[in-house]
Every structure is written in C-alpha cells, then in structure tokens.
Amino acid sequence: GGARLQLAQLPLARRAEGRPSSSVPLPAAPIGVVSFYNPQRVSAINIVPGLIGIILTMTMVMFTAVGIVRERERGNMELLIATPLGRAELMIGKVLPYGLIGLVQTSLILLLGLLLFAVPIRGSVLDVYWASLLLILANLSMGLLISTRAQSQFQAMQMTFFIFLPSILLSGFMFPFDGMPRPAQWIAEALPLTHFLRLIRGIMLRGAGLAELWPEVLALLGFIVLMMTLAIARFRKRLD
Template identity: 65%
Template sequence: MSLRRLFSIVLKELRQLRRDRLTFAMIVGIPTMQLLLFGFAINLDIRHLDAAVLDQANTARSRELVAELAASQVITLRYQLSAPQQLDDLMREGRAGVGIVIPADFDNRLERGDRPPLQLVVDGSDQVVQQAARQLAAYPLARLRDPAAAVPAGVEIVNFYNPERRAPVNTVPGLVGVILTMTMVMFTAMALVRERERGNLEMLIATPVSPWELTVGKVLPFTLIGLVQVSLVLVLGQLIFAVPIRGSLLEIYAAALLFILASLSLGVFLSTLARSQFQAMQLAFFTFLPQILLSGFMFPYAGMPRAAQWLAEILPMTHFLRLIRGIALRGANLADLWQEMAALAAFSVVVLGIAVTRVSKRLD
C-alpha cells in the first residue's frame, strides 16, 4: 500500500465534499439539530397542560385546592366552567386535556373521607395527559383536612376515550402520521431527483407542460399510495390492537388526504434542493426527525419551550396528530378541528408554490 496514493484519494474525497455544500451542511446540521432538540426542546417533565375547572362547591377550601394544583405547573387553568357539558365539549375538541371537577359537597367529602372529594377527568387519547393525571392525583389532599382525621382522602381519575389505558390506543393513530411522513416525503423527493438524474425532466419540459402540471402530475400517484397506507394501518390497528374508530371514517380520510398533500409538497420542495438521491434521502431524514420529536408523538408537547412549540406548529405532523386522535379516538369532527385543517392547507399551498417556482427556475 502506497501512503502517497492513499493520501491522494483522501484528499480527492475531501475536495469533493467541500464542493458538495449540501452534504457538508448536513454533516454539521444533523448533530447540531439533534443536540438542540434533545437538549432544549425535549423535556420529559409534563408542564402547562391546558385544563378546565368545574368547581361546584366554590368554597374557600375548594378554591385553595384549585390554586394549589395550578401552582404545580403541571396544568394551566384555561377555562372556568359552570356545567359538565362544557367539559365534554372542550375534551372532544381537544382544547382541554385535563378537567378538574369539584362536587358541591366537597367539604363534607373531604372531612368524612368516604368518597373521593376530587375528580380528575383526563383525555385518554394522549398518554402524556394520563401521566399528568397521576402526578396531580398524588397531591396531598389530607393537608386540607383536619389533621386528626384518620381516613385519607383520595382522588378519582376518569379516563375519557381510553378507560383501559392501553398504549396502542395512543400510538397506533399516531403511527399513521409517522409512516406517512417518512414514506411520502422520501419517496417523492427521491423519485423526482431520480427523474432529473436520468434526464427525463428535461425531456418533459420540451413538451407543452407547465411547471404546475408537471409537479402535480408527479405528486398525484403518491397520493393513492398514501391512502393505501392509511387504510392498512387502520385495518391492522383494529384487527390486532382493537383500536377504536369513534369518528367518521370519511373525515379521517379527508384529514389524511390533506396531510398527504402537505407531505408530498415538502418532498417536492426537497427535490429542488437535492442534486442526488442520496442527498434527497438525507434531507428527508433531516425534516423527519424534528416532526417525530416535536409533534407530541414521542414527547409531551406542553413541556417544550415556547420556541420549540412555535417550530412544531409549522410542521404538518403536529396538526395531523391532533386531527387523527381527535376524530378516531374522541369522536370529534372536522368542524371541531378546523384550525388544524387550515394549518395543513396553508402549509401545502405555500410549500408547493415555492417548489413549483423552483422547478420552473431550474428547468428554464
């Protein structure tokens, strides 16, 4: 082995890497992004879950209890309610994850200790909320009672939408978003880059095809693939894990279709940045990692810093997880979750518009 020839090969590869700016940026960008996400954005402590309070007792001790629970920072009191139906509506629409229900005879229950003086109603479609409920249930209610009382006061936890607390009920709907994000973005980006590498796009541009027609025509076949994947996950989820579908199946497919279009738009945009299929795969992974970490699928969204939450609101998977869990598990409809649909539609229009503009510039 000649060290001189070996050094020449190494030098050649380093020069090639220097010319390949995108790969060089990924070498620096991926570890930097992972460090920032895991160091700052990913927080396993559950904080600031949106909560509603139905205080039917409205006594000094019930108000003290509510203040103490709010001071724990596990929850943020957003709503003061006057009727149980209001709590049902907030939970179904996903605007509140925890409901604190204090009965009218709170003081009597607290003193006698024969019945739970406090009821925590939690959104069982989100496993993070279930963990928060256990933290709140550990609150020492006995401190509000007579110190001489011998019977401890407990907390009743009512788990909406997942009374058995089965993990697949939470994870399987979320896996629809994970699988679509991974496959749609990568497949689209790599397929379009492959067409450019083979010279097929240059042949198509010679025909009377506009950039919009070219881009949309390339994207539409993958839409059918995405819908097939949605159907497969939903069917297997019911057959194997007995995951319920409480909402409209048609609305689930409508939300999935919009999310597929958003993911395909992102894939088309990445294809305009990549010069090779390997770069397209790198970029797809670069966008996949923040979505799975910040969307609330793996880590509690409420525990993230405000800046990380702002970034999560830009990512389409964040909104789709709220949609699929809301419709499939809570029985919500698209009217209840119209903000999430609007966010996905806006993302699709903006990103696809930028991608079409870049396709036009690259092929003119």
C-alpha cells in the same frame, strides 16, 4: 343539649371561626388523573393513530424528495422539457400517484390496528381519510420542495431526515406536547405532523369532526399552499 344541637346545625365555616385553625382538621381531597377516551390506558389505542402520520411522513416525503432529482440523473428531464406541460401541471402530476399510495397505506394501518389491537374509530371514517389526505398532500409538497433543492438522490434523502426526525420528536407522538419547552412547541407548530396528530386522535379517539377541529385543518391547508407555491416557483424545466 340545645346548645349542642345549635352548634351541629351551624355551617362548617362558622364553626371554624370560633376555634383555632390548628384544631380544625381538613379532609384530604383525593387527586387522580382520569382518562376519558382511553380509560384502560392501552398504549396501542394512542400509538396506532399517530403511527398513520409517522408512516405517511416517512414515505411521502421520501418518494417525492427524489422525484425530480431522479429524472435528472436518469436523463428523463429532456423528455419533460419537450412536453407542453407547465410547471404547475408537472408538479401536480408528480403528486397524484403518490397520494393514492398514501391512502392505501392509511387503509392498511387502520385495518391492522382494528384487527390486531382493536383500535376504535369513534368518529367518521370519511373524516379519517380526509385528514390523512391533508397530511399526504402536505408531505408530498414538502418533498417536492426538497427535490427542487437537492442535487442528487442521496442528498435528497439526507434532507428528508431533517424533517422526519423533528416530526417524530416534537409533534407529540413520543412526548406530551404540553410538557415540551416553549421554543420546541413553536418549532412543532410549523410541522404538519403536529396538526395531523391532533386531527386523527380527535377523530378516532373522541369522535370529533373536521368542523370541530377546523384550526388544524386550516393549518394543514396553509402549509400545502405555501409548500406547493414555493416548489412550483423553484422548479425550472431546464437541465442547469
């Protein structure tokens, strides 16, 4: 009896040393995936924040991509040439009205997501608008760069699809980002929608702030500066 008591008090590892490994049954450890921020796995909670970025990318790039081209085709470029505005002032003037439209679109999507699908906003609403404004400016500046390259409105619209389709497929909206091949991830890092999805889902689903997500904020700011600089450098106030 005393030997049995001492054996019971020995650690499991020492008891396993005195017998063959095949005779020591190991308990099966259950493995499961835990969703901390969407435990019910409701698809709308994950899709609606990303839908903000999809709609803003589709509309903002399209609006400005045909902006300068439309001025040429309608003969309004002569009026712009006669104005004392510089290239940078003209570009900024083209961007600002569409920026307000983008914020209105963001408000409508948030309202519909809240009323129809009960999508939570766990972070600051102000941070949501700041993140959306960064994406709006990034898409508008990209559209302006396309507009300086295209020769017609139809060509400008075709060029926007080369941005829109990769943004949907590679940004993490449709497929998990970590599950994509490494070259596809490198391409996705150059797309503003990829960084916006990390921002908006971090803010709305887990209550993160912009300070916590500063790498994505810096990536979008850098993209805006680069695209606006290239668009201003390529734009010429002349008809040729």
